[in-house]
Amino acid sequence: MIWTTKTHELAATTCQHTGASCPALERMLVALCGALDTARDMTEEDFEITGDSLLDGCTRHCPARFFASHDRIRVFCEVDTAAERSGLDRFADALLSSDAKAQPADHLPHRPCSFGEAIPLSAA
Template sequence: MDHRITICTSCRHKGTECRPGFELIEKLRHAIAKAGDFVPDDFEISGVACMAGCDRPCTVAYHGTRKATYLFGDIDPETDVEDLVTFARQYAYLHDGWCSSVDRPGKLRASTLARVPAAMIVTEESKVRAS
């Protein structure tokens, strides 16, 4: 799979023991499966113990091979799944994963915590002449 969505499972709503990450994983898996061809690429959806977004739960990251990575915070499993599915579709078609905030759907315009450029390692081939 070339695309992944990672969801923090440790984040808690402030002042509660509620950890919305597990609920969000299930809802997002179901919604992407239901979307069918709307999301053209298979996305691996998994949880991780911590993504250091504790002040803005629930945090969600989109990763792709040779693409920018996005980290979103303040995601609500009750209201934001549609925006996450729409962004999955958009992200699948972005060649380098790069898009401006105004191009992201709904709440994701204002809840971006980070956009990390793809790591590109370039090596130069040695051009040695044989004598």
């Protein structure tokens, strides 16, 4: 699913468990967009927040890892806290970026059941 807010263009994949979009993931992406937009004037360009959370409202109570900066926000659902960011980013890039290198999915030990990305409209 792809949609736009006043500040970001967002994309989210279908949940592999439910076969539908995840409203909890979508809410988390929108909340992170709002937080980063609010913080923009008070932070440096390289400001970033990362963390782990449980998706409130997810029927499976999936854990989520997020990486949010002024350039890009990504949320990965149902991944272990030990999952390496570089592998998760390569996985997301393979699905969302037209110039990303292909990679076998079995090279990622912690494949997300769903993920979302938000890019500021000024960069989209």
